[in-house]
Amino acid sequence: xxxxxxxxxxxxxxxxxxxxxxxxxxxxxxxxxxxxxxxxxxxxxxxxxxxxxxxxxxxxxxxxxxxxxxxxxxxxxxxxxxxxxxxxxxxxxxxxxxxxxxxxxxxxxxxxxxxxxxxxxxxxxxxxxxxxxxxxxxxxxxxxxxxxxxxxxxxxxxxxxxxxxxxxxxxxxxxxxxxxxxxxxxxxxxxxxxxxxxxxxxxxxxxxxxxxxxxxxxxxxxxxxxxxxxxxxxxxxxxxxxxxxxxxxxxxxxxxxxxxxxxxxxxxxxxxxxx
Amino acid sequence: xxxxxxxxxxxxxxxxxxxxxxxxxxxxxxxxxxxxxxxxxxxxxxxxxxxxxxxxxxxxxxxxxxxxxxxxxxxxxxxxxxxxxxxxxxxxxxxxxxxxxxxxxxxxxxxxxxxxxxxxxxxxxxxxxxxxxxxxxxxxxxxxxxxxxxxxxxxxxxxxxxxxxxxxxxxxxxxxxxxxxxxxxxxxxxxxxxxxxxxxxxxxxxxxxxxxxxxxxxxxxxxxxxxxxxxxxxxxxxxxxxxxxxxxxxxxxxxxxxxxxxxxxxxxxxxxxxxxxxxxxxxxxxxxxxxxxxxxxxxxxxxxxxxxxxxxxxxxxxxxxxxxxxxxxxxxxxxxxxxxxxxxxxxxxxxxxxxxxxxxxxxxxxxxxxxxxxxxxxxxxxxxxxxxxxxxxxxxxxxxxxxxxxxxxxxxxxxxxxxxxxxxxxxxxxx
Numbered sequence: 069x070x071x072x073x074x075x076x077x078x079x080x081x082x083x084x085x086x087x088x089x090x091x092x093x094x095x096x097x098x099x100x101x102x103x104x105x106x107x108x109x110x111x112x113x114x115x116x117x118x119x120x121x122x123x124x125x126x127x128x129x130x131x132x133x134x135x136x137x138x139x140x141x142x143x144x145x146x147x148x149x150x151x152x153x154x155x156x157x158x159x160x161x162x163x164x165x166x167x168x169x170x171x172x173x174x175x176x177x178x179x180x181x182x183x184x185x186x187x188x189x190x191x192x193x194x195x196x197x198x199x200x201x202x203x204x205x206x207x208x209x210x211x212x213x214x215x216x217x218x219x220x221x222x223x224x225x226x227x228x229x230x231x232x233x234x235x236x237x238x239x240x241x242x243x244x245x246x247x248x249x250x251x252x253x254x255x256x257x258x259x260x261x262x263x264x265x266x267x268x269x270x271x272x273x274x275x276x277x278x279x280x281x282x283x284x285x286x287x288x289x290x291x292x293x294x295x296x297x298x299x300x301x302x303x304x305x306x307x308x309x310x311x312x313x314x315x316x317x318x319x320x321x322x323x324x325x326x327x328x329x330x331x332x333x334x335x336x337x338x339x340x341x342x343x
Numbered sequence: 344x345x346x347x348x349x350x351x352x353x354x355x356x357x358x359x360x361x362x363x364x365x366x367x368x369x370x371x372x373x374x375x376x377x378x379x380x381x382x383x384x385x386x387x388x389x390x391x392x393x394x395x396x397x398x399x400x401x402x403x404x405x406x407x408x409x410x411x412x413x414x415x416x417x418x419x420x421x422x423x424x425x426x427x428x429x430x431x432x433x434x435x436x437x438x439x440x441x442x443x444x445x446x447x448x449x450x451x452x453x454x455x456x457x458x459x460x461x462x463x464x465x466x467x468x469x470x471x472x473x474x475x476x477x478x479x480x481x482x483x484x485x486x487x488x489x490x491x492x493x494x495x496x497x498x499x500x501x502x503x504x505x506x507x508x509x510x511x512x513x514x515x516x517x518x519x520x521x522x523x524x525x526x527x528x529x530x531x532x533x534x535x536x537x538x539x540x541x542x543x544x545x546x547x548x549x550x551x552x553x554x555x556x557x558x559x560x561x562x563x564x565x566x567x568x569x570x571x572x573x574x575x576x577x578x579x580x581x582x583x584x585x586x587x588x589x590x591x592x593x594x595x596x597x598x599x600x601x602x603x604x605x606x607x608x609x610x611x612x613x614x615x616x617x618x619x620x621x622x623x624x625x626x627x628x629x630x631x632x633x634x635x636x637x638x639x640x641x642x643x644x645x646x647x648x649x650x651x652x653x654x655x656x657x658x659x660x661x662x663x664x665x666x667x668x669x670x671x672x673x674x675x676x677x678x679x680x681x682x683x684x685x686x687x688x689x690x691x692x693x694x695x696x697x698x699x700x701x702x703x704x705x706x707x708x709x710x711x712x713x714x715x716x717x718x719x720x721x722x723x724x725x726x727x728x729x730x731x732x733x734x735x736x737x738x739x740x741x742x743x744x745x746x747x748x749x750x751x752x753x754x755x756x757x758x759x760x761x762x763x764x765x766x767x768x769x770x771x772x773x774x
Contacts, residue, residue, distance in 0.1 A: 242621065
C-alpha cells in the first residue's frame with residue numbers, strides 16, 4: 069500500500085473542502101465558514117507535510133524528481149506560506165485564490181502519470197535542500213503577492229470605474245491590499261534571492277562553476293530582475309498601487325513560465341525535474 | 344380654487360451636465376422673481392435652486408387651459424436667461440400641479456427627494472429661497488402658508504424619524520469610499536477647498552475618524568482662517584491649493600467656481616512629487632470643481648456628487664423604513680393643507696351668503712319698520728335682532744354643509760350650486 073500517496077489524496081481532499089469553504093465565505097462572509105476553511109487547509113497541510121516526510125524518507129531526498137512531486141511540493145509551500153500570511157495580515161479573502169491554486173496543483177499532481185525515477189545521488193547536500201526549499205517558499209510568497217495584486221486590481225477597478233459592485237464590501241482598502249502585496253513581494257524576493265545564491269553555490273560544488281547559462285538559470289535571473297526592478301521602482305519612483313499590482317501579476321506569470329514552461333519547451337538541466 | 348404649479352429639474356431627471364447649465368445664481372433667482380412679479384398671469388411664486396435642483400413654484404392668477412397655466416412662459420424665461428433652447432431641458436423637467444406639487448415640495452423640504460435622503464442642508468436652502476421671495480414680494484397668503492407648512496413637516500420628519508442620521512448623507516458615502524481607499528484615515532491629511540455646508544459636514548465626519556491634519560483653502564482667506572480654527576486646522580491661500588496637494592491625501596471641494604479649481608495637468612505634475620501616493624478627490628460642487636479627467640491618473644480617484652449616489656443608494660435602502668414613516672408625515676401634512684385650501688375656497692362663498700342674507704334682512708326690516716313709527720326704541724331693536732337671528736338660523740345649515748369639506752366629495756360642485764341657489768355671482772343686487 070502506497071501510504072504517502074493515500075496521504076496526498078487525503079491532503080487534497082482537505083484542500084478541496086477548504087477551497088469550497090473559502091468560496092462559500094466569498095458569498096456569505098461568515099467568519100465561521102472562513103475559520104472552518106482555514107482549519108481544513110491547516111489539516112490538509114499537516115497531512116501533506118507528513119506525506120512528503122514519508123516520501124523523502126523513502127527516496128533518501130526531497131521528492132522533487134518528477135513533475136507530480138514538484139507540483140505537490142509547490143502546493144505544500146503555498147499552503148504553508150498562505151497560513152503564514154493569514155496569521156500576519158488576516159486577509160481572509162485571499163484564501164479563495166490560494167486554496168483554489170493549491171487544489172489545482174494537488175489535483176494535477178495526483179492525476180499525472182507516475183514516472184519511475186531513481187533519485188540521482190548528485191542532488192544532495194545542505195545547499196541543494198536549501199535551494200529547493202527557499203525557491204519554492206519564495207515562489208509561493210510571490211504567488212500570494214500576485215493574488216493580493218489581483219484583489220487590488222479588482223477593488224481598484226470598482227472604485228475607479230465608480231461601480232463598486234460585488235467585491236467592494238468584500239475586499240479591504242486599496243492601501244491594505246497594496247501593503248500585503250508589497251510585503252509578499254519583499255519576502256518572496258528575499259527568499260528567491262537566497263534560493264538563487266544557494267543554487268549558485270550548489271552548482272559550483274556539483275558542476276564546478278557558478279553559472280552555466282542554462283535556460284532555466286537565465287529565466288530565473290529574468291524573473292528575479294523583474295522583481296528587483298519593481299522593488300527599485302517602488303522605492304525610488306513611487307511605483308505603487310496599480311502599477312505594483314500589475315507588475316506582481318506579470319512577475320508571477322514569468323515565474324510560472326520559468327517553473328514549467330522553460331522545462332517543457334526550452335529544455336536545460338532542470339528539465340528532468342518536470343518529467 | 345387656486346392652482347399650484349411646480350416646474351423643476353433635479354438629479355432624478357437631469358444629468359449633472361444639464362443641472363450645471365440650469366443652476367441659478369442668487370442674482371438669477373432674483374431676476375426670476377422679478378419675472379414672476381411682472382408676469383400678470385402669476386399671482387404668487389418662488390424660485391428654488393440648489394446644486395441638484397431648480398424649481399419654480401407658483402400660483403397662476405387664472406387657470407388657463409390654452410396656456411397650461413403659464414408653464415410655457417416660465418420655460419421661455421428659463422430658456423432666455425440660461426441661453427438654452429427649451430428643447431434641450433424640457434424633457435428633463437417635471438411639472439406637478441396641486442396635490443402633487445404640494446407633496447413634492449414637502450418631500451424636498453423634508454429631504455426625501457434629495458440625492459442623499461436625510462441631508463440637513465436642504466431645509467436651509469428652501470428657507471433661503473422663501474426669504475428671498477418674501478423680500479422681493481412674490482409670496483402671498485397661499486405660498487406663505489404652504490412654505491411654513493413645509494418647514495414644519497421637515498422639522499417633524501427630522502425629529503421623529505432616523506432619516507437625518509449621519510449614516511445617510513453625502514459625507515458618509517464619501518467617508519465609506521475613503522475607507523476603501525486608505526487603510527488608516529488617522530494617518531491621512533485633508534484639504535478643504537471652499538467652505539460649503541456640505542463640505543463642513545464631510546470634514547466633521549472625517550474628524551470623528553481623527554484624520555491627521557486639516558488644511559482649508561478658500562478665496563476669502565478670512566473665512567478659511569475661521570473654518571481652520573473651527574477644525575483646529577491650518578488655513579492657506581486659495582492660490583496655494585496646488586502646492587498643498589503634495590502633502591494631503593483627501594481633497595474635499597465645494598466652491599462656487601464656474602471653472603475647474605484643479606486640472607488634470609496640475610494633479611499629474613504633483614503626483615511625481617508625492618511619489619504617486621494615493622489621492623482621493625471628493626467633489627461636491629455643482630458646477631464641478633475637479634476636472635473629471637483626473638480620475639484617469641493612476642492612484643488618483645475622483646468622485647463627484649453624482650458618483651456618490653450609488654453608494655448612498657445602498658444606505659438609503661437601509662433607511663427605507665424611516666422613509667416610509669416620513670412619507671406618512673408628508674401625506675398627513677398634505678391632507679391638512681388640502682383641508683385648509685378647501686376651506687379657503689369656501690370662505691368667500693360663506694361670506695357672500697352671509698352678506699346677501701344680511702342685506703335682504705336689513706332692507707326688508709327697514710321697509711317694515713318705516714311704517715311702524717309707534718314702536719319704542721327697544722321694540723325696534725328687538726325686531727332687528729329677531730330678523731337677524733332668523734336669517735342667521737336660516738343659513739346655518741347650508742353654511743355648515745359647505746364648511747364640512749373633505750370626505751372625498753367634490754366641493755367645487757356644491758360651491759357652484761350654493762352660488763347659483765343664492766345667485767351670488769351677479770354683482771348688482773336688486774332685492
